[in-house]
Amino acid sequence: MAKRSLAGGANSAIAHRPRFDKNAVTMASTRRQYPFQLIEPKWQQHWEREQTFRAWNPGEKIPAQHPFALRHGLGEATAGAASLPPKYYILDMFPYPSGAGLHVGHPEGYTATDILARYRRARGFNVLHPMGWDAFGLPAEQYAVKTGQHPRHTTETNIATFKRQIQSLGFSYDWSREVDTTDPKYFKWTQWIFLQLYNSWFNPATNKAEPIDALPYPADCATEEQKRAFRDSKRLAYVSEAPVNWCPELGTVLANEEVIDGKSEVGGFPVVRKPMRQWMLRITAYAERLLNDLDTIDWSHSLKEMQRNWIGRSEGALVEFQVSGSKFKVSVFTTRPDTLFGATYMVLSPEHSLVNEITTPEHRQAVKGYQDFAAGKSELERTELAKEKTGVFTGAFAVNPVNAEKIPIWIADYVLASYGTGAIMAVPGHDTRDFEFAEKFNLPIVQVVQPPDRETDWRGFVGDGRSVNSVGAEVSLDGLATSEAKAKITGWLACKGVGQKTINYKLRDWLFSRQRYWGEPFPIVWKKDASGNLHHEALPESALPVMPPPLTDYKPTATGEPPLARAKEWVTLPDGSTRELNTMPQWAGSCWYYLRYLDARNAAAFCGKEAENYWMGASAIGDRQSAIANGRTPGVDLYVGGTEHAVLHLLYARFWHKVLFDLGHVSTPEPFFKLVNQGLILGEDGQKMSKSRGNVINPDDILIDYGADAFRLYEMFMGPLEMVKPWNTKGVEGVYRFLGRVWRLFVDEASETEFEQALTTDAQRGVELLGKIQLNAAIKDVPATPAQLKPLHACIKKVTEDLDGLRFNTAISALMVFVNEAMTWEVKPAVALRDFLVLLQPFSPHLAEELWGKLTAVISHQCSGSRVPLAYQPWPQFDPALLVEDTLEIPVQVNGKLRDRITVAATATDKEIETAALACEKIKPFLEGKTIKKVIVVPKKLVNIAAA
């Protein structure tokens, strides 16, 4: 028997192991549709041995016998970028190798990309289709805390399982480019990119990142200490002491993007706000470009919207309010400066830095009490308890700059410290939240906007209208439409120096440090200057990679320091400086892995320039439109993955890519040109698959029963790639039967029976025995008849168009239609079946390869299509002339309802069709007593008679 090992790769307690399944027993007792258990490993080993799917970089020497060289006539020479065919970079979101092994959702996207990779190869592209491991992460570390087993070991075990499972599906990955984010040879460059961020600042004048060395210092920066402080405040990677998302259960801080409804994205544990000193990345500097450049890439509308919402751009004004009788000013952000006359009070967030300064002595106790109350709430409580507004008066008043009115200053937790300035002007007349608050605390509510519709109640009206009651000593807005009022008041505020037009973003800087062991250490050390102040410094590139220290205990220390603090010797350097103890978040490695694939073994750079230029299609940037029209796109040509990374990985990776672009390390402003989200696969019960529901489908079980080709085919046949769809194992049987029909279309039954018998007595020689199977005698080396060419070319047309449009399900149905037809042919021309195998190959490559070998061995050289192996065979062209029918069947409708059909010659004119239609006997009763008003002839399609 083949060596297909179906047991888990290792006996690790957490490694995946296929479970016992009673279906497997049932299937084993029935006869297989075809010997996939031999064919699939045979071809997988062949592809691996021959390096069939190795992708070639410019400048690489391609062996003359490699299929890519055979196909493109590249011979033994070293091919420069100009002599290579056009590139096609097709990328999967690489998996986190969890202990649970592959689930059926992974192969959905991977099969789609593999089909397209194989299709593009057939179309003559140089295809880059790589795979790797996003292997830093919490589960391996938690397992280490529990058992003391080093996360490295767990990770390697899990990767082995994942790799075995993925390889058993016959994907055409170039494994020579495999990456693992936990490999020091990889994370050396993750750390290197961090240094690029650290050593850069964002120049608003040029709107791009520039080296920190070129940062101009303000005049008052005299001493080295002052310069350092200024420099450190401008870096793209900087240290900040601010309230952060602290998750006590996980023992680490989290980025905003990792907190969902006040709970950790991983595990669902409560998250609290806590001030801590952390590393941040200045993604906010890129908010505008991240938003604008969405218009240049081909992503789904909904995904772009998610990013747009997350970036959260809003236009408005900053307005300054003088605190009455004090030197302090409160600055607020508002999108409705036109309602300034309606501001009847102000609200600061409880954490606002001015709260303590302005609170009057008699309100101090109440304010302190409220601050404690707000601080004690988790994020979750703060949002969930939002139904009822709370707050207290500070005793202070502010002066409204437009009318000099004194308005009370309150604090309330419905104002967020992290958005805008952390303070608002409250306009209860025209803001829902302010309205609720004012109602509860009896604050004045005045009208300053008249709704366009007189019937509408102005109280709480938040739409656009016309300003009313907005007259001050120096400025009046009365009668102006909302947009005009906004412009006028903003101009006035700017003139008076108490306000200005502003664009505000929801996006926050990216909190980039974690209190973990299993992540990239920062290439940073801390030093004390002469006056004893601590500052950070980058390690030189020569110190990379910074390796994590060996540990036996992976928990944080008793004092709450990160686990790396346990490695005392590692922490302290000979010169007395100490290492940064935090590690990078899991997202760091996935921010740039698609670049490492381009040149995965480069020890001198994160990626070679020539490779980057070729694969990222730098040449396509110039004339974008025509390049795209010719199928050459800048960046990754197609990226397929789940929607769950919409505002995490996909935002972070775009940010890093833009920084690398600014610094001249990559040649495109965006990493992923086209992106498609595959839909979730639900359980057979229509619920999301989960262990607790017991409805999880294990790919290994499906492979035992039906083989990889059927599994791949089913995942694509279920429905459109982007849709959510329920699993149905009976459906796998359907496509499996189809592959059985393909098998029987090609092979001789008697020889197969002989093979089966030989196999029972000599199972060891299984693969060898496949040679006994003969080609079906009905397959003859003869030209195909026009009647046979028609369904073949209809199939070629449909499959080609559907693959271009990512419609896999309908492409497969076209293959089925063709096979159903070809089964009825008494003589089966080899040329026709040959083209069919080229079409089948992307979907079910093992079976196609096996049959290809048998077919081409017995047919003439002319038909076999040279020595080029199937995986690199040119895609068939369809000939429209062959699809033309001699006669047409035309439906005849009366008032849009089908009443009869007529058969006419394909050459019939519209007039002849009309005459024939009106002559139909069957339509007569429907025209009885009516007059024909109009006859519509859709050429070659349909006739409709309008009568009344």
Added chain:
RNA sequence: GCCGGUGUGGCGAAAUGGCAGACGCACAGGACUUAAAAUCCUGGGACCAUAAAAAGUCGUGUGGGUUCGAGUCCCACCACCGGCACCA
């Protein structure tokens, strides 16, 4: 509440404004078989009618509209799924 997506047989689904339900599952009948499995053939939206059929009527979430003609386009709703949400 806001944004996006989806609603079609018993089920997964298919249909450039032009014959609704391709292809597949499940089901039913038949052939082959001692029998079963596998395979091959046939059937099939609902209703009405009938010995059986033909013919007919209705039918793509609901209600309107545009059109010779609407699953498809427009307007207004409903349901479900996903995302965001006290974002000033």
